[in-house]
Amino acid sequence: MLKDITLGQYFPGDTVAHRLDPRTKLILVFLYIVALFQAKGWVGYGLVLLATVVCMAVSHISPKNIFKGLKPMLFIIALTAALNIFYTQGTPIVEGWIITWEGLERAVKMMLRITLLIAGTFLLTYTTSPMALTDGLELLMNPLKKVHVPVHEITIMMSMALRFIPTLIEETDKIMSAQKARGADFENGSLIQRAKALLPILVPLFVSAFRRADELAVAMESRCYHGGEGRTRMKQLKMAARDWIALALGLLLLAAVIVLKHFGL
Amino acid sequence: MSVITVENLRHTYSAGTPFEKVAIDDISLSIPAGQFVGLLGHTGSGKSTFIQHLNALLQPTSGRVLLDGEDINKDKKTRHDVKWKVGLVFQYPEYQLFEETVFADIAFGPKNMGLKKEEIEERVREAAGFVGVKEELFERSPLELSGGQKRRVAIAGVVAMRPEVLILDEPTAGLDPAGSRKIMNNICRYREQSGATVIIVSHNMDDAARLAERLIVFDHGHVAMDGTPEEVFSRPQELINIGLSVPQSTAIAMALREKGMPLEGSVFTHEQLLKAVAKAKGVALC
Numbered sequence: 001m002l003k004d005i006t007l008g009q010y011f012p013g014d015t016v017a018h019r020l021d022p023r024t025k026l027i028l029v030f031l032y033i034v035a036l037f038q039a040k041g042w043v044g045y046g047l048v049l050l051a052t053v054v055c056m057a058v059s060h061i062s063p064k065n066i067f068k069g070l071k072p073m074l075f076i077i078a079l080t081a082a083l084n085i086f087y088t089q090g091t092p093i094v095e096g097w098i099i100t101w102e103g104l105e106r107a108v109k110m111m112l113r114i115t116l117l118i119a120g121t122f123l124l125t126y127t128t129s130p131m132a133l134t135d136g137l138e139l140l141m142n143p144l145k146k147v148h149v150p151v152h153e154i155t156i157m158m159s160m161a162l163r164f165i166p167t168l169i170e171e172t173d174k175i176m177s178a179q180k181a182r183g184a185d186f187e188n189g190s191l192i193q194r195a196k197a198l199l200p201i202l203v204p205l206f207v208s209a210f211r212r213a214d215e216l217a218v219a220m221e222s223r224c225y226h227g228g229e230g231r232t233r234m235k236q237l238k239m240a241a242r243d244w245i246a247l248a249l250g251l252l253l254l255a256a257v258i259v260l261k262h263f264g265l
Numbered sequence: 266m267s268v269i270t271v272e273n274l275r276h277t278y279s280a281g282t283p284f285e286k287v288a289i290d291d292i293s294l295s296i297p298a299g300q301f302v303g304l305l306g307h308t309g310s311g312k313s314t315f316i317q318h319l320n321a322l323l324q325p326t327s328g329r330v331l332l333d334g335e336d337i338n339k340d341k342k343t344r345h346d347v348k349w350k351v352g353l354v355f356q357y358p359e360y361q362l363f364e365e366t367v368f369a370d371i372a373f374g375p376k377n378m379g380l381k382k383e384e385i386e387e388r389v390r391e392a393a394g395f396v397g398v399k400e401e402l403f404e405r406s407p408l409e410l411s412g413g414q415k416r417r418v419a420i421a422g423v424v425a426m427r428p429e430v431l432i433l434d435e436p437t438a439g440l441d442p443a444g445s446r447k448i449m450n451n452i453c454r455y456r457e458q459s460g461a462t463v464i465i466v467s468h469n470m471d472d473a474a475r476l477a478e479r480l481i482v483f484d485h486g487h488v489a490m491d492g493t494p495e496e497v498f499s500r501p502q503e504l505i506n507i508g509l510s511v512p513q514s515t516a517i518a519m520a521l522r523e524k525g526m527p528l529e530g531s532v533f534t535h536e537q538l539l540k541a542v543a544k545a546k547g548v549a550l551c
Contacts, residue, residue, distance in 0.1 A: 177322055178361040181353040182422060183377030185345070200373070203363035207408065 010129045016242060017059030017127045022136025024243040025124050031250040032120045035257045036113060043265040044257045045112055051253050052119055059127045066119050077114050081107040134159040139237060152228025160216070168209065175204050269296040269319060269351075269430060269462070274328035276314055288314040290486040291328070296462060298429075303473035303494075304466045306483030307508045312466050313356075315483065316432050319464075320351035332430075349378055352428030356435045358419035362407040367398065367418050370407050374426040392425035393418075395455045397447065413444035417451070424455060430462040431455065437469060445469075449476065474498060474512040474533040482507065499531035514538040 012018075017025075032051070039045045056063065070077075090102030125133070138155040145151050176186070179200045186197050274292040279285050289311040296302055306312045317323040318330050321337045321344040330337050337347040352374075355361070364370035371392055375385045393400065396417040402410065407418055420436065433452065437445030449472055456463045467473050473480060473494070480497040482490035484507045490497050497504070501511040501519055511519070511533075518532040518541065528541040543549070 174355065175361055177317065178355045178358065179373075180322060181320060181348055181355065182361075182374040182426070183345070183348050184373075185377070200361075200363045204361050207363075208360055 009125065011061065011065070011126050012129075013060055013127065015059050015127070017055065017123070019242070020127075020246055021237055021239055021243045022128050022132040023140055023237065024239070024246050025128055026133075026136050026140060028246060028250045029120055029124045031254050033117065035254040036116055036120070038254070038257045038261055039113075040261045041265040044260045045109060047253065047256060047260065048116055049112070052116055052123075055123050056119075059123060061123060061126050065126065066122055069122050070115065070118055073114065073118055077111055080110050080114060084110050130162040131159055134162070135233070135235075135237060152231070156228075164212070167212075168205070171208060172201060172205060175201050268298055268333055270331040270334070271295070271318070272329045272331065274315070274318060274330065275326050276311075276318065276323060277326045280326060288486055289318075289483075292486075292488055293328075294481065294488065294491065296430075296464070298462055299456075299460050300462055301456060301476060301478045302462070302464045303477030303480045304464060304483065305468075305470070305473060305480060305504075305509055306489075310483040311486040312483045313434060316353060316434060316464065316466060319430070319432060320353045321345075321347050322353070349374075349426050350428060351430040351432065352423040352426050354420050354423045354431070354433040354436060356438060358423075359412065359415035362415060362419055362422075365406060366404050367393075367407050367410070368403040370418060371398075371421045371425050374422055378426060388425045388427065389421075392421040395424055395458075396421045396451045413440055413447070416440065416444075417448065420448070420451075427459070428461060430464065432464045432466075434466045435468065436465065437467075437472070445472075470510050470512045470515075474515075482509070494533055495531040498533040 020028075032048070035051075036048050039048055056066070084107040085099055085103045088100055088103030088106050090100035093099050093101060093104070128136075134155045137158070138151055141149070141151045141155075180186070184197060184200055186194065186201075188194075189197070271292055271294050275290055276288045277285060278288055292315065304312050304316070314323065318325055321330070324338055324344075332347060332350060335343070337351075338344055362370050364373060368389055371389045372385050375388050380388070389403075390400070393403070398414065398417050398421055402414070402418075407415060410418065416436070420433070424431065431452070436448055436452065440448065452463060452465070453476060455461065465473070465477065477494060480490070480492065480494055481488060482497060482504065489507055490500065490503065498511060498515050501515050504511050510516075514535050514537065515533045518528050518538055521542070522528055526542070526545050528545055530537070530541060532538050532541050
């Protein structure tokens, strides 16, 4: 079913990870990614892995959910690993083989790096609602307003797009059923025939998306929306003690990884 | 003409996940050819799920749907071909219009049936006639039409397949009284002239009472009541308990009875109410 698509899905909860300010979480993910790419030796990787596991435990996100999200990336991970195994010079595992110990090590590290990268960003979207995320982004990008970047407009477009994904999926489902009831066939035929068969879905979908956008614009204007200028919020984002602690821990992780790298660990 | 038989039909959404939900549970009924059936029930009672089983858009979790004694889910071909025999008009069908012209949109169904050009043209004209879409609109874009006209074009798109069973989900939702009356009359005319079975899902109790020969009331995935309008509306309290309304006349009759006026019989049309009141008061109606 179309409804089962997970796209940066949010799992509501009430853990420390959920309560952290979205700005903190965004910066943490940034620090995490930098740390991940700074890690060189096994100790560095181990440290980042440990941090990920701790975050997962704190936010009550089971590894099962992380792995479910990894599935679409499996191909890329496998491909990267394969390339690294076969194209790294060094001492062969068995005399005469193309596979080297160095290649194997790099492949494992690459796989670990991609997996951790995805896991870390998933932790962000799993514990932060799209609304909080865009709010946090807007505040973080606030300085860019000085150079006339339309920060508010960008973030409100983002949150609207996220908001309407489920609606559009539902709509597509409905239109598909209606056209199937008139004998439309989406499963059989050549590629061109199947592409043509999509027309009866796409046209009504676009028509209704435009109608919806129009209605939304009118509804927003009738509630006096006029852009970000002078707009206040019902939920003020406020950094608490836990946010500063989390940021300090994030910086510590990065510092530790860089120091370890210096010693080649 | 076709007889629909439903045996122990059950449908569960998202089976095997935490979101599992039984939409309809153990429904068995039979609808003879040519019957005019009204399907009532509040939102989420399973009526939309039920009608999507009748043309094999949804497959039962368990149970069978038979058309003329043949399982419509027997194989891929019967599942596909049953859509010509059982025409389903969804709620707000105007949102499915997509072709460049009204003619082409009504012709979409017949074209999918693989009919010849002349046959398609004949059917489009016939269907447009049934729903009152004038031929000068044929070359217009369906998007330029008014809401009521769009709705009628969409219904014509299903009628053009000449279904033996026509199912309409809330065909008058969101239309003004004149528009809904027109559509209901068109549906009645289609039924009279083609002899098709018609199943209407409706919230409008007055329409249901006036037109249907049989009412089936859904509640929480079960059939709560099944009978003629007389039988169903003679138990108005049950309908109200389910969360449905009763026709205006029935509501007035209920209030009068409560005040002590001895009204006889089942009352669900204005005429019946008039007659019953006149009889109770001993006045002759002219």
